[in-house]
Amino acid sequence: MSEKPVVLSLDKATIQFGGLIAVNSVTFDLYKGDLFGLIGPNGAGKTTCFNLITGVYKPTSGSIKFNGKEVGGLAPAKIAEMGICRTFQNIRLFPALSVLENVVVGAYLRHKTSVYGAYTYLPPAINETESLKKDAMDLLEVMDLADMAGSRSADLPYGKQRRLEIARAMATKPDLILLDEPAAGMNPQEKEDLQATVRRIRDEFGKTVLLIEHDMRFVMGLCERIVVLDHGEEIAQGSPEAIRSDPKVIEAYLGEAV
Amino acid sequence: MKFWGVRGVSILAGLGFAFGLETMVSAGLPNIYRLVVLAGLFITLAVSLNLINGITGQFSIGHAAFYMVGAYSAGFVSNQFYAQQSLGPQLWLVVMMVFGAFMAGISGFVVGLPSLRLRGDYLAIVTLGFGEILRIVVQNIAPLGGAYGMNVKPFGSPPKAIWIVWTLAMVCIAVCRNLLRTAHGLPFLAVREDEVASSAMGVNVPKTKVTSFVIGSAFAGAAGALFALYDTFISPDTFKMDVSFIILTMVVLGGTGSITGSVLAAVALFAIPEWLRTLQDPVTKVAIQIPGPSLVATMLAVIVAVALVKLIQDRFYGDKGKKLGLYVGAVGAGVAVQFLLAALLKGVPQLAKLSFEAAALRMVIFSATLIILMLLRPQGILAHHEFSWAWVSKLFGRRPSEANA
Ligand SMILES: Nc1ncnc2c1ncn2[C@@H]1O[C@H](COP(=O)(O)OP(=O)(O)OP(=O)(O)O)[C@@H](O)[C@H]1O
Ligand SMILES: [Mg+2]
Numbered sequence: 001m002s003e004k005p006v007v008l009s010l011d012k013a014t015i016q017f018g019g020l021i022a023v024n025s026v027t028f029d030l031y032k033g034d035l036f037g038l039i040g041p042n043g044a045g046k047t048t049c050f051n052l053i054t055g056v057y058k059p060t061s062g063s064i065k066f067n068g069k070e071v072g073g074l075a076p077a078k079i080a081e082m083g084i085c086r087t088f089q090n091i092r093l094f095p096a097l098s099v100l101e102n103v104v105v106g107a108y109l110r111h112k113t114s115v116y117g118a119y120t121y122l123p124p125a126i127n128e129t130e131s132l133k134k135d136a137m138d139l140l141e142v143m144d145l146a147d148m149a150g151s152r153s154a155d156l157p158y159g160k161q162r163r164l165e166i167a168r169a170m171a172t173k174p175d176l177i178l179l180d181e182p183a184a185g186m187n188p189q190e191k192e193d194l195q196a197t198v199r200r201i202r203d204e205f206g207k208t209v210l211l212i213e214h215d216m217r218f219v220m221g222l223c224e225r226i227v228v229l230d231h232g233e234e235i236a237q238g239s240p241e242a243i244r245s246d247p248k249v250i251e252a253y254l255g256e257a258v
Numbered sequence: 259m260k261f262w263g264v265r266g267v268s269i270l271a272g273l274g275f276a277f278g279l280e281t282m283v284s285a286g287l288p289n290i291y292r293l294v295v296l297a298g299l300f301i302t303l304a305v306s307l308n309l310i311n312g313i314t315g316q317f318s319i320g321h322a323a324f325y326m327v328g329a330y331s332a333g334f335v336s337n338q339f340y341a342q343q344s345l346g347p348q349l350w351l352v353v354m355m356v357f358g359a360f361m362a363g364i365s366g367f368v369v370g371l372p373s374l375r376l377r378g379d380y381l382a383i384v385t386l387g388f389g390e391i392l393r394i395v396v397q398n399i400a401p402l403g404g405a406y407g408m409n410v411k412p413f414g415s416p417p418k419a420i421w422i423v424w425t426l427a428m429v430c431i432a433v434c435r436n437l438l439r440t441a442h443g444l445p446f447l448a449v450r451e452d453e454v455a456s457s458a459m460g461v462n463v464p465k466t467k468v469t470s471f472v473i474g475s476a477f478a479g480a481a482g483a484l485f486a487l488y489d490t491f492i493s494p495d496t497f498k499m500d501v502s503f504i505i506l507t508m509v510v511l512g513g514t515g516s517i518t519g520s521v522l523a524a525v526a527l528f529a530i531p532e533w534l535r536t537l538q539d540p541v542t543k544v545a546i547q548i549p550g551p552s553l554v555a556t557m558l559a560v561i562v563a564v565a566l567v568k569l570i571q572d573r574f575y576g577d578k579g580k581k582l583g584l585y586v587g588a589v590g591a592g593v594a595v596q597f598l599l600a601a602l603l604k605g606v607p608q609l610a611k612l613s614f615e616a617a618a619l620r621m622v623i624f625s626a627t628l629i630i631l632m633l634l635r636p637q638g639i640l641a642h643h644e645f646s647w648a649w650v651s652k653l654f655g656r657r658p659s660e661a662n663a
Contacts, residue, residue, distance in 0.1 A: 054458055080460035088458075094451035096642065097444070104441050105448045109460035111441065118442030119433050123261060129441040172460055 004031040005067075007176055007208045008084075012062035013052055013072070022048045024232040025062065030176070035202050036210045037223030037240075041253050044229040046212045047089055050178050054086050055079040067175070080109060085169040086178035089212070091161050095154035099145060099164055102153050103136035106171030136171055143167040143197065159190040163197070170201065177201065179211040183218050191215065195222050216254065220244065228253065272428045276421040283420055291420070295488055297528050298423035299481045302430045304508035304524040305517055306477035309434050311506070312514035313443070314470035315450025316373045317382045321505045323389030324475035326497035327365045328358030328482025330402060333410040333492055340411035347412060351422055355483045362479020363472045370471030374464045389502060397494045407493025410486045419488045426484065430477045434517050435644070446470055450515075511631060513638025518645040523638075530627070534620030548619070550612030555599035563592025564630055571634065 008030040015023045023045040030036050038046050051057045053064055058073035065071065071079050085106070094102050111128060118125040140146040143163045148156060153164060162182055169177055182198070183191045195218065201207050213219045219226065220240040228236040228243060230252040236243055243249055283294050307321045332354040343350055372384045397405045437443035448456040449466050457463050486492045508527050512519025566588035574581055604610055631639070 056454070056458075076454075076457040077460050077462050080458060085460075086458055088455065092452050092455040092458075094448050094455065096451055097447055101444055101447070105444045105456070105461065106459045108441050108444055118437055118440040121265075121432075121436035121439060125440045125442060126261075129439075132441045168459065 004033060006030070006065075007032050007034070007067060008053065008210070009065045010049075010053075010062070011065070013049070013059050013064055014061045015048060015052055015057055016060045021232050023052060023059075023229075026227075026229065026232075026234050028227050028234070028237060030208055030210060032175075032208055033202060033206065034208050034210075035198070035222060035224050036208075037219045037226040038210060038212045038229065039214070039216075039219055039226060039243075039253065040229035040235075043231075045232040046229055047180055048232075049229070050086055050180055050212070053079075053178065054084060080172055080174075083173075083175040084178065085172045085174035085176075087162070087165040087169055087180055087182060089180040089184070091158075091165060093153045093161060093164060093168070095152070097153060098150055099140065099153050099156065100133065100136055100149040102164060102168050103139055103171045104132050106168040107132045107135050107139075109172045136167075139167045139170055142170075142200070144193070159186045162186065163194070166197070166201075170205070170207075174207065176208045176210065179209065179213075181212050181214065183213055183215050191218055194218075198222060273421075273425065276424040276428070279424055280418060280421040284418065293528075293532060295419055295423050295484075297525055298420070298427045299485055300505070300508065300528050301427040301521050301524045302423075302481040303478055303505045304512070304520040305427070305430050305434055306474040306481075307505050308509045308512075308514070308517060308520040309437075309446075309477075310470050310474040311509055312516070312520070313434070313438070313450065314446045314467060316370075316467055316470065317378050318369070318373075318385040318471070318474075319382045319506050320369075320385035320387070320389035320499075320502050321474075321478055322497045322499070322501035323369070323385070323392050324362040324366055324478035325482040325485070325501065326389070326392060326396070326494075327362040327475075328479025329486040329492050329497070330396060330408075330482075331361040331479075332358040332483030333408055333486035334402060336487060337408070337411050348418065348422070351419060351484065351487050354487055355422070355426065355480045358483025358486075359476040359480035362482065363476035365479075366471040366473075366475025367468060369475070370468040373467045373471065386499065386502065389497070390499065393494045393497055403493065405494060407491060407495070410490045410492060412487075412490070419484060423481075423484055423488070426477075426480055431517055431521065433473070433477075438517070438644075447515075507628065511628065511638055513640040513642060515642045516638065516640040516644055518643070519638050519640035522640070531620055531624050534623060535617055546616040547613045548616055550609045550614070551603035551606070552596075552600050553614055553619075554603055554609065555596050558599055559592045559596035560626070560630070562595050563589055564633060566591060567634060 006029050010026055010028055012025045012027055013023060014021065014025050026045075026049060038049060040046055048057070052059050052072065053066075055071065055074050055076040055078065063070055063072055066079070066082060066084060069082070071082065071084070074082075094105060097105070111132060113124045113128050137146060137149065140149055143166060145156075145160060145164055145167060148160065153161065156164060162185070166177075166179065166182065179198070183194055186194060198209060198211070199222070202209050211219075211223070220243075223240065225238065226236075226240060226243045227234060228246075228249050235248045235252060236246045238246075244254070279294065283291055303321060303325060307318070310316050310318045310321075335357060336350070336354050340350065343353075345353060369385060369388050373381050376384060396402050402408055437446065445456065445461045445466050448459070448461055449463055453463050456466075485496075504527065508523040509520055511527065512521070512523030567585060570581065570584045570588060574584060
């Protein structure tokens, strides 16, 4: 494990909203190619952790390093450019845009021609648009959404909207992809498909994955390492087996039944 | 090279249209010269506001301010230097247009900055406030003519402007449309749809917003410069809030985000009041009078018809043909109500005595049309659709591939 390079490293990352410490001194490392789970009860601070990593909030103290560079407090767009992309717990697609256009917005981050070409509609801009569309189409193929490329994204069923968010994030060509409750609202079949897709993202595309999920079967079946948060504090870290039998985790989150 | 062929033809067609309009209007219909100039300017204003409002989603409603910046800066500079220049009136007009666009672009940058922090209504108030403050400041600057306004050189002999005005309108349309046809326009749309998601996807949200403000206001400023030099007189009253609202209405009515919609609505909103102004009997040339009973009956009939149409729109699903039949029925019911009521109300002596001049009712008709449209089609005439040749050939039952063959 330790020969692999560290991709993301949180060191005592902390954020305080008024009197509430939403994330308190959280420390963990992600290695390249990790499939990493972040779990904990409602309000534990999981989404806030994502917001710290992606620059939505600036940490009150502590450091967040991505590929060795400090990212805490940088602008979200800058962090996306460096190679971290995410999905949102409460789906945030571009509703009026088509499925394909949503993905092209993601792909646009890696475009090359200048925007001035677009105002005059010259061949470089046109060709680039075509190639971005083609890349986006390939990703839709991977996410099994190609047949709906032309529909308005708001018209997709819930499960497909979640898959589209992943496709859009993948289009930015990130090193690290953060998935916030990707299986929420999916039926068992969709969840199973999603597990396979997430594995493929890691194995085939070589991405490092950090995901939040409440469905324990989903997390335990997919992730190789897990961090557990409770009230902003990190209460455990380790393999699924270790987490499942950790008394602190059972008390705070899993309950006796698991 | 097919690409350049198509481009060449469309640019030539555009210029041909502009010069054709120029020749036609100045030869045959000199009295509508001013109207055609203003129509071109309002198309530019509506489409450029649509870039800010409809495409980038920044609720800016003080567009007349940029129009004013362009007009006053071009007017002032033209007065200072017109005598010394040796470019000729038309080239001078083009130079002033570019200058007006530049100055308005700068002010667009300044007004765009609050859009980085403010959203929705708050931004709307800032943009409107900017326009009003600017107007009042100009009212108090003596070298700009203060509240009396300013004559702009060349006085009294406006340069032939139609082709320049309409070329500007076409360039403005082309820029917005080109942007939407390539991937480069998507960040603008993404910012409109969801700022948080946009920035997470790496879209530079502040830059995108400010860019749209700068481009949009630069086009408005270019239109303002042309207006100043064409009309040769500008005053703060020309750029009051209601001009901003008319431009905004054009954008909303056409369908926010649809360039085609903005163009159509700009022409319609501009032409309807002008046309109503001239309503008169074609034979006797006397202004048309509407008797009181008919007026009241018509108003009530319109309300009945609109209510029925709205009901059908909301409550009936399915078969299109059947729905169309119901709409026709609703309109028929309106007409019937009109005839019936008109006949009945003739019996009311106080009402039968009254009559109104049609032209005087033009603002009433105008606002009623707006209200009805917003009730029945709140997404605007064209919603987010655009005109395209593929759509035209579909309309005539031919597929584009066949049309090309
Ligand atoms: N911007 C904010 N201002 C104030 N409090 C906040 C803010 N964002 C989050 N919080 C608080 O921080 C705590 C952690 O919230 P967070 O959304 O991270 O929880 P979570 O672990 O993702 O929960 P869930 O499983 O329900 O999604 C909550 O108590 C929340 O109310
Ligand atoms: Mg959450």
